[in-house]
Amino acid sequence: MTADFSLRQLEYFVAVASTGSISAAAVQCHASQAGISTAITDLERRLGVQLLVRRRAKGVFLTEAGTRVLDHAHAMLARADDLAASARAEKGRLAGRLTIGCYATLSPFLIPPLVDGFTRGHPDVDLQFMDGSQDEIRQSLLEGACDLGLLYETGAEAGLTCSTVRVCRPYVILSADHPLAALESVRLADLADEPLILYASPPAPGNAERWLHSAGVKPDIRYLTSSIEAVRSLVARGLGYSMLLQRWPSDTSFEGLPLAAVPISDPLDEPRVVIAHASNVIPTRRASVFAQYARETLAVPVQAP
Known part of the structure; x- marks a missing residue:
């Protein structure tokens, strides 16, 4: 039939x-x-x-x-597109369009190495990417606008199938001349009287307040911004401290001022970065290969020197 x-x-x-x-x-x-x-x-x-x-x-x-x-x-x-791409490709090679969605704050850390490495290994794949908020990436996956998405696991991934690509450990950033900057690790209680430069990504605020409250610290929020580079620059000028997840390849601000990245000794939850696809869609072969490549490539984050 x-x-x-x-x-x-x-x-x-x-x-x-x-x-x-x-x-x-x-x-x-x-x-x-x-x-x-x-x-x-x-x-x-x-x-x-x-x-x-x-x-x-x-x-x-x-x-x-x-x-x-x-x-x-x-x-x-999706399967029809996969069939057409396979027919056009040389034997054993991947081909066709593949669109990756990525949470905007993760894009600078994840997209360049993935695009560079994957396209070198699979030059016939037309790899495209889009970034946006967590909700925008989720919606794009559910609507079929992108094949895979890179985002933080939040517990609100209904309709998505996720696998972990990276586990993140929060850390504190301080100005290079801050009294706590030279320590091997810092307790959040040691920052109780310090002004906080809070990174907040619309529409929801960041995790720093939750981490501080879990350590019994009431944060003194001095400035709030949706720009991570603004956070780092304000901290580098000695105007407060902040807490971040992703590690920059160098400990300098956008203005070139030195920063100190100090581990946190308090036991905190460790957010996960996941690669996701819509649960009602069977990933194409190129999507499955990309997901595996992402898990292998992103398992160990780049550490600041």
Whole structure:
């Protein structure tokens, strides 16, 4: 028994579902609105279910059946793309488009080594990446806008399958001439009276406050910024301390001032960086190979000298 619907119809259906309207899907697919509407109506007829509810001037929304079909449509389109790429590639070589999403604050640390190393080993793969907030990367994975995502594990990964690529240990940064800068490690209680330069990534604040509270320290937040380089520069000028996760390759600020990175002796939770894919999608071979490469490459973070 063969299916009597086309991949193009599935592509149009996925585009309408992801954009929320037939007009936006038409722009995305470089097709006419009438063509998109006709294709989906025919798809509904062939499947025997209503996939969308059309609302005049208010776009469309998925029916319960449409939600179920969408999961399968994503998977079928991914497998079709994988089949086409495999057919074009030389024997044993990976080919085709692969899009990686990455939490923006992780991008400078993770994306360059992964893109460089993976494309050297697999030059026929069209590797693309996008960055954004944790929520944006999660949503892109669920909507099929990216194949894999690199983000922090937060416990809010519903609909995603995750595997750990790196475990991070929080540390303190201080100005080079700070009295605690020369210690082998520091207790958070020793910083109780110090001003905190807090890194906060919208829409949620960072982890520093939680770590301090767990050590019985009430933070004295002096400045708050969504720029990590601003945090490091303020600390380097002696205006306070901060707590970070990722390790810079050099202990200097954006302005070239020296910084001290000091381990924390308190027992703290260690956040995990994971590579994820939508649970309802079977990863393509190139996605699986990239995920394994990421786990092997990122297992040991670059340490500051």
